[in-house]
Amino acid sequence: xxxxxxxxxxxxxxxxxxxxxxxxxxxxxxxxxxxxxxxxxxxxxxxxxxxxxxxxxxxxxxxxxxxxxxxxxxxxxxxxxxxxxxxxxxxxxxxxxxxxxxxxxxxxxxxxxxxxxxxxxxxxxxxxxxxxxxxxxxxxxxxxxxxxxxxxxxxxxxxxxxxxxxxxxxxxxxxxxxxxxxxxxxxxxxxxxxxxxxxxxxxxxxxxxxxxxxxxxxxxxxxxxxxxxxxxxxxxxxxxxxxxxxxxxxxxxxxxxxxxxxxxxxxxxxxxxxxxxxx
Amino acid sequence: xxxxxxxxxxxxxxxxxxxxxxxxxxxxxxxxxxxxxxxxxxxxxxxxxxxxxxxxxxxxxxxxxxxxxxxxxxxxxxxxxxxxxxxxxxxxxxxxxxxxxxxxxxxxxxxxxxxxxxxxxxxxxxxxxxxxxxxxxxxxxxxxxxxxxxxxxxxxxxxxxxxxxxxxxxxxxxxxxxxxxxxxxxxxxxxxxxxxxxxxxxxxxxxxxxxxxxxxxxxxxxxxxxxxxxxxxxxxxxxxxxxxxxxxxxxxxxxxxxxxxxxxxxxxxxxxxxxxxxxxxxxxxxxxx
Numbered sequence: 001x002x003x004x005x006x007x008x009x010x011x012x013x014x015x016x017x018x019x020x021x022x023x024x025x026x027x028x029x030x031x032x033x034x035x036x037x038x039x040x041x042x043x044x045x046x047x048x049x050x051x052x053x054x055x056x057x058x059x060x061x062x063x064x065x066x067x068x069x070x071x072x073x074x075x076x077x078x079x080x081x082x083x084x085x086x087x088x089x090x091x092x093x094x095x096x097x098x099x100x101x102x103x104x105x106x107x108x109x110x111x112x113x114x115x116x117x118x119x120x121x122x123x124x125x126x127x128x129x130x131x132x133x134x135x136x137x138x139x140x141x142x143x144x145x146x147x148x149x150x151x152x153x154x155x156x157x158x159x160x161x162x163x164x165x166x167x168x169x170x171x172x173x174x175x176x177x178x179x180x181x182x183x184x185x186x187x188x189x190x191x192x193x194x195x196x197x198x199x200x201x202x203x204x205x206x207x208x209x210x211x212x213x214x215x216x217x218x219x220x221x222x223x224x225x226x227x228x229x230x231x232x233x234x235x236x237x238x239x240x241x242x243x244x245x246x247x248x249x250x251x252x253x254x255x256x257x258x259x260x261x262x263x264x265x266x267x268x269x270x271x272x273x274x275x276x277x278x279x
Numbered sequence: 280x281x282x283x284x285x286x287x288x289x290x291x292x293x294x295x296x297x298x299x300x301x302x303x304x305x306x307x308x309x310x311x312x313x314x315x316x317x318x319x320x321x322x323x324x325x326x327x328x329x330x331x332x333x334x335x336x337x338x339x340x341x342x343x344x345x346x347x348x349x350x351x352x353x354x355x356x357x358x359x360x361x362x363x364x365x366x367x368x369x370x371x372x373x374x375x376x377x378x379x380x381x382x383x384x385x386x387x388x389x390x391x392x393x394x395x396x397x398x399x400x401x402x403x404x405x406x407x408x409x410x411x412x413x414x415x416x417x418x419x420x421x422x423x424x425x426x427x428x429x430x431x432x433x434x435x436x437x438x439x440x441x442x443x444x445x446x447x448x449x450x451x452x453x454x455x456x457x458x459x460x461x462x463x464x465x466x467x468x469x470x471x472x473x474x475x476x477x478x479x480x481x482x483x484x485x486x487x488x489x490x491x492x493x494x495x496x497x498x499x500x501x502x503x504x505x506x507x508x509x510x511x512x513x514x515x516x517x518x519x520x521x522x523x524x525x526x527x528x529x530x531x532x533x534x535x536x537x538x539x540x541x542x543x544x545x546x547x548x549x550x551x552x553x554x555x556x557x558x559x560x561x562x563x564x565x566x567x568x
Binding site: 004007032034037056057058059060062099103104131133134136159 | 533
């Protein structure tokens with residue numbers, strides 16, 4: 001699963017290369033790239049095990065001779081296509097991209113086709129690329145539900161790196177989740193660089209040694225131990241500490257006392273200025 | 280890069296350097312540019328049409344056969360601006376270098392049919408938006424393929440280029456996002472991949488993104504971004520209006536370059552002049568320094 005911020009196509013191609021290296025037969029249905037661009041980087045002795053069905057030039061049948069159209073995306077046609085070219089063991093089916101198909105085929109039909117292909121027996125594994133930001137969350141969720149493994153890629157902190165969030169469902173029902181940072185080399189090999197550390201701040205290089213600002217001055221800014229002690233004992237004037245509170249509440253014998261005798265002029269009642277109302 | 284006097288068919292007038300900063304940012308020039316590119320221009324609460332004018336004059340200077348689908352402005356508008364940039368659209372059209380589809384004019388003849396003239400087939404989607412843009416694609420394909428036919432005059436021109444201004448207006452005319460994406464896919468397959476030409480399309484998104492809306496320009500923009508090789512996203516300054524800096528442009532290379540390098544995204548600010556636009560790194564506008 002990828003987004004506009006980071007394309008998952010290189011990773012998809014590296015999966016294809018890995019499958020070919022494992023001597024598997026790969027059938028590639030490509031909607032978004034031409035066959036030449038797809039073969040770029042996938043040349044080699046194993047290339048004959050790679051069968052590309054290019055739906056790039058005419059996916060909707062607008063011309064007279066389409067190679068593969070989106071309307072052919074159903075279990076029967078795909079199985080027929082696979083059986084035509086290879087008769088050995090089950091193949092790995094790679095689709096680029098699932099988003100293209102989802103734009104033209106209803107989600108329910110799409111999911112049913114994928115399920116039929118999986119149970120059909122002609123296909124051993126299906127690897128698909130989905131552009132998560134092109135669909136509503138519900139559709140993305142349904143497709144992910146069908147998958148046994150979902151890898152969501154995003155750009156990493158550094159230029160060449162990318163982050164992958166992996167969710168894997170095993171047959172026993174256990175769900176494993178992991179996050180890794182990886183780099184794809186030019187030869188399409190994937191190098192995993194370890195777990196992603198999202199809580200750590202971005203490290204801009206080795207930490208600089210903390211400089212001591214009081215060194216190398218013509219005047220003395222340092223404190224001796226006695227001075228430091230005196231400084232810590234000092235209570236600040238405007239800090240309302242516990243000692244200050246008790247000092248104010250219970251005034252000592254030497255502090256001044258205020259004696260107040262109510263004066264007649266002070267007792268001014270707004271509602272009764274002449275003080276003659278019998279209230 | 281200085282544009283010197285060019286001795287040629289008289290199509291170009293000697294002009295001072297314009298858009299040279301953009302050319303150096305994109306690492307291109309009319310003499311050498313990457314072929315098979317799909318350049319996506321987008322803007323949000325800003326106006327990226329100055330980039331359309333730039334690419335129009337760029338590809339005409341590069342002697343490419345240009346097919347321009349102008350949906351939002353008249354021919355005279357583009358002609359006037361191009362004149363200031365040193366390129367004459369009327370001459371290009373006469374010589375057959377420029378194929379200009381004036382959307383506004385064509386749509387009138389479909390919406391208000393007069394006499395027998397029923398309008399070009401290209402704008403058939405106005406009759407029934409549900410049909411999609413296949414006719415428009417056929418129109419583009421026929422105009423562009425002719426340049427690669429066996430005719431003598433076609434040898435003069437370089438690879439074909441398609442410019443569209445702009446795609447989001449098709450959404451307002453009732454065409455679905457899916458149909459527009461199919462159209463751009465087919466154009467890319469024919470022009471960029473098969474004929475090794477280039478494509479420049481403009482999409483305008485003014486609204487805020489709505490998660491549930493599948494037919495918004497933002498959705499179209501995402502789909503097109505996945506297809507494109509290079510995107511130039513024009514936005515207003517986040518701090519508001521400024522007289523000396525008209526906005527910022529984010530340049531993102533979507534597909535890896537041929538040698539596998541993942542070019543970094545770049546952000547620039549720009550100012551549009553009468554005869555071009557200048558681009559500079561953030562904070563280095565001449566008004567500020």
